[in-house]
Amino acid sequence: MKTILVIGTYDTKDDELHYICQRIADMGGQVLSMDVSVLGDPSAPTDLSKHQVAEAGGASIRQAIDAGDENAAMQIMARGAAALTAQLYADGKIDGMLALGGTMGTDLALDCAQALPLGVPKYVVSTVSFSPLIPADRLAPDIQMILWAGGLYGLNSVCKSSLSQAAGAVLGAAMAVEAPVSTRPVIGMTSLGSSCLKYMKHLRDPLQERGFEVAVFHATGMGGMAFESLAQQGYFAAVMDFALPELGNLMVGSVVHSGPERLTRAGAAGTPQIVAPGCADLVDYAGWQDIPAAYTDRPFHAHNRLIKSAALSGDERRALVRDIVARLERANAPVHVLMPKGGVEEWDREGGEAHDPQALAAMADEMEKTVKAPLGLTMLDAHINDAAFADAALAVLDGWIADGTVKLG
Template sequence: MTDKTILIAGTYDTKDDELLYLADVIRGQGGGVLTMDVSVLGDPSRPTDISKHAVAEAGGSSIQAAIDSGDENVAMQIMARGAAAKALELYRAGRIDGVIVLGGTMGTDLALDLCAALPLGVPKYVVSTVSFSPLLPPERIPADVQMILWAGGLYGLNSICKASLSQAAGAVLGAARSVEPPKRDRPLIGMTSFGKTVLRYMVALKPALEARGFEVAVFHATGMGGRAFESLAAEGAFAAVMDFAPQEVANHLFGGLSAGEDRMTAAGRAGIPQLVAPGCYDLVDFVGWQPAPAPLAGRPTHAHNRLLTSAVLELEERRQVARAICGKLAGATAPVALMLPRGGCNEWDRPGADLHDAEGLAAFCDEITAQVPEAVELHALDAHINDAEFCAAVLAVFDRWVAEGIVRA
């Protein structure tokens, strides 16, 4: 008997040996295997558990249609849709406990869709010739995916690529055996923030919310954290969100570390109550070891470390961010409270601090006030976002929403 079953997906017409090797390693460690063929033109050396025809049908098409398209990109997108649908179907049926996908650029493109279809907590491993490459946009990388470079393995098995393949096989089976999935035994609050040097509200809010019977997950809003936050919001995982660090909106507008165009929209679409504040609205994060993006050249900056640097937005750009935030909140289908701390929105913009800009802050606050959607509660606070008064105001709104049944306790 086997304890955990791993789905192995790949193009079995061209990578049969490598995929069979993965299966042998997993079985050799006592795991179970289900195989999925996502190839189009050729056939595997032996039948797979999920055939390429079943995958194409799950994608709303057929292998013949993929062939007739005459376009490998179109064909692979058909297979990607089908592979994602089949993987989710298998997981929901309790037939798989994790997944490993093998590929070059084509297979990796498909792998990202397949892994994104599975919930957070399901072990996902991608063995790819382009792991960690800038070819992979952050908005397409699932929140908890693991990747390893498929070194020296583009065509055929050898001792170099076996080192990567065997690690991946052991890792995904080990993860499936040891993972502790989210319990969901308490209502969950999703919160965005940064480290305590710049935003500190989570230090007070997390224990206060936990004392009220809620679980709190704080997401580091530097691109991938925002993606994870949006993904869980889209699933309806949160009882409420406290999106107090929407800096990724500005990042997307001005070429920084984007979490995607849909940042700050999933909770609203899913009908999740939102408390929102503009923490670090005035900063755009970029890769610290690269030159600043062209639109940000010549700005004052703050270097967090050798990886991450933030540039300061100018006055009109701050107004643009205010309009973008208000535009995203306009689509919400559940109550929204916008907390506006007029005393400042990050530790570095306090009076006397390096990035203080009273005129820019006033312009942003005025634009928010002018553009805020009618259905959004606006709470203008004579406080800084890191002051105790901010947390008190947040908890006052939250407690009222719990009492009114807006947030389910």
């Protein structure tokens, strides 16, 4: 029997939350209810009251009410709810969570989801699911979101469709989940699709033959966020962070980024890093966005209807390299940078849509000037998709295995 933590403002969404709890119970699950209301009260007591939540957030309901505005009040409740969620899981009292809300409830729910480790089902039913209001760095690596259609005010047949699916989904996930317990050390790798970056094909088998498990993250915003989240937990034996477009996107203001902490958390956790500027020559835009006028005369690649890219100038690439190096210099473990002078993604080869040899040369020059000891640097007369690049990465890793920097057991 699995127990699901159901979180919401029971003063304003009492009927909806009780409906979810009943659906979970009808399917054989158990429920712990958590009330994160501030002003009102539920129709019946919840397992965790709003007073307990506020106290876990370092305050009281009275202090939340007196905070002056609803945002300040809900941040108190969010701190408390996240702390209680983490504690309940650590104590073995819950097997998953489901939270319900509009923008206020969703804001709080995202913190609760991030308080749980990878592999614990975490569902958020929200009126703003999948909205650009939600930045990638607020999302837990394996969060699931369900759009709450017709759910702004009151229980009805339309919103019951979303709520009943959510109840079944979270309970089913708690019953079916295979938590990530690896018997081998894990290499965390970033990449993009193999039409752009192909080193995965050269690296996965040799890494597995060396005794590693390989987890590859899609560096399109949320993938980089998931990578950073696990890196922060010390989940990886080493990382091969070879796709850095999210940093260029952050630099120029694109929405396709992973937040300000990208390329910092592995180093902060003491995880050795092999780094290369894969696809760092391009800035990505959502397919529905207009390319800013300043980029309309740049080399351009339309990947699909969801994402399109324009090339960074030589000066922009120099600035990006300086940012990359500054982040790496904060690391608490060895770092080695690989700079493939022949190109950093498939479309910048000669004849490709993003080919710009002068800007690529500027990137390589800045890398050679900026990377200083204790950071390591290898300048490669190769393209990032060549086998020679993968061989160089494996040579660095093998050296670290030999000297004990990276452990195989």
